[in-house]
Amino acid sequence: MPFDGRDLEIHNPAVRKLDRAIDLLSNEDRWCKNSLRTAEGKRCLLAALIDARARRLSTSVLVAAKELTGKTYSRVESFNDDDATDHALVLAVLRRAREDVSLTQATSIGSAGMLRWIARALLSLRSFPAFRAASDICGGGDAF
Numbered sequence: 001m002p003f004d005g006r007d008l009e010i011h012n013p014a015v016r017k018l019d020r021a022i023d024l025l026s027n028e029d030r031w032c033k034n035s036l037r038t039a040e041g042k043r044c045l046l047a048a049l050i051d052a053r054a055r056r057l058s059t060s061v062l063v064a065a066k067e068l069t070g071k072t073y074s075r076v077e078s079f080n081d082d083d084a085t086d087h088a089l090v091l092a093v094l095r096r097a098r099e100d101v102s103l104t105q106a107t108s109i110g111s112a113g114m115l116r117w118i119a120r121a122l123l124s125l126r127s128f129p130a131f132r133a134a135s136d137i138c139g140g141g142d143a144f
Helices: 006-010 013-024 045-051 055-069 076-081 087-108 111-125 129-137
Strands: none
Touching: 013 045, 013 055, 013 087, 045 055, 045 076, 045 087, 055 076, 055 087
């Protein structure tokens, strides 16, 4: 939907890194427990974060894990290797962390940044004939 903020995610390196980690663990055959990596090419959540250059987002992942499980984990490995953790939960936590990071960016973009984004969006509407017609009717002419 236009102006829903989703295009802001494209420019957020943290979101892109979490997307990469999600991709690295996209199916259960690519994920493991109790080991950083296996000879078969599987990796744990921490290895996926490292490979996606997202290790600094570990805190966001741990917060998401707490939001979804109610448990506090001090390390990503502890969450990954917990008996209650399965592949589906790992992906759910990564997706929640992605959502949280995306929302944090959207709310912290600042009023100047948001105004620039709105201005660019409004300027892009100038190319639509209906917008030009409405602008002329309202006396806007080239004011936009």
